[in-house]
Amino acid sequence: MKTVKVKDKEFSLLLSEDQIKIAIKKVADRINSDLDGKNPLFLAVLNGSFMFAADLMKDINIPSQISFVKLASYDGMQSGGTVKEVFGLSERIDGRTVVIVEDIVDSGRTIQQLLFSLSSRNPAEIRIATFLLKPEALQCDLKIDYVAFEIPNDFIVGYGLDYDGYGRNLSEVYTLVH
Ligand code: 5GP
Ligand code: MG
Numbered sequence: 001m002k003t004v005k006v007k008d009k010e011f012s013l014l015l016s017e018d019q020i021k022i023a024i025k026k027v028a029d030r031i032n033s034d035l036d037g038k039n040p041l042f043l044a045v046l047n048g049s050f051m052f053a054a055d056l057m058k059d060i061n062i063p064s065q066i067s068f069v070k071l072a073s074y075d076g077m078q079s080g081g082t083v084k085e086v087f088g089l090s091e092r093i094d095g096r097t098v099v100i101v102e103d104i105v106d107s108g109r110t111i112q113q114l115l116f117s118l119s120s121r122n123p124a125e126i127r128i129a130t131f132l133l134k135p136e137a138l139q140c141d142l143k144i145d146y147v148a149f150e151i152p153n154d155f156i157v158g159y160g161l162d163y164d165g166y167g168r169n170l171s172e173v174y175t176l177v178h
């Protein structure tokens with residue numbers, strides 16, 4: 001079993017480069033056929049999605065644009081929840097088909113807040129493409145349109161995802177060894 005040490009923890013290989021490549025091509029093919037003629041605007045959520053976004057976009061062959069957003073977290077006033085605000089979005093999205101490009105959907109709260117925030121800008125439609133989904137962790141009623149992989153509810157690193165800022169550069173996905 002291939003393992004890697006990131007900072008002070010050991011991780012073992014979950015998804016190989018080849019598996020990732022094949023799954024991303026499948027997602028791209030579906031987007032190419034679903035959104036043909038819709039001139040979509042892809043919105044990649046930094047930092048985690050940078051690698052997925054780069055590889056996905058190489059397989060997108062319909063006219064489209066890509067932009068990048070970041071979510072700033074701050075403590076909300078209500079019920080101690082964290083509020084996430086979108087920044088970096090300079091494009092107008094009214095009337096457009098927007099595809100959010102995410103690294104991972106865990107509880108789903110991040111995506112839910114992003115959807116809420118983008119909806120106020122009147123897009124024609126918002127779709128969600130995520131590299132990873134943890135179905136067992138999902139706590140929101142969300143329609144995730146495109147998923148490259150469903151994975152167990154364990155902590156993972158690599159392919160854009162970090163452990164304390166490290167491991168984003170790994171070209172494969174690794175899971176924490178308990
Ligand atoms: P959610 O709001 O869906 O619970 O969480 C989404 C965010 O949590 C992701 O964008 C990511 O930053 C972080 N996250 C969730 N699960 C993992 C994981 O297994 N590994 C890493 N590195 N980040 C995760
Ligand atoms: Mg993220």
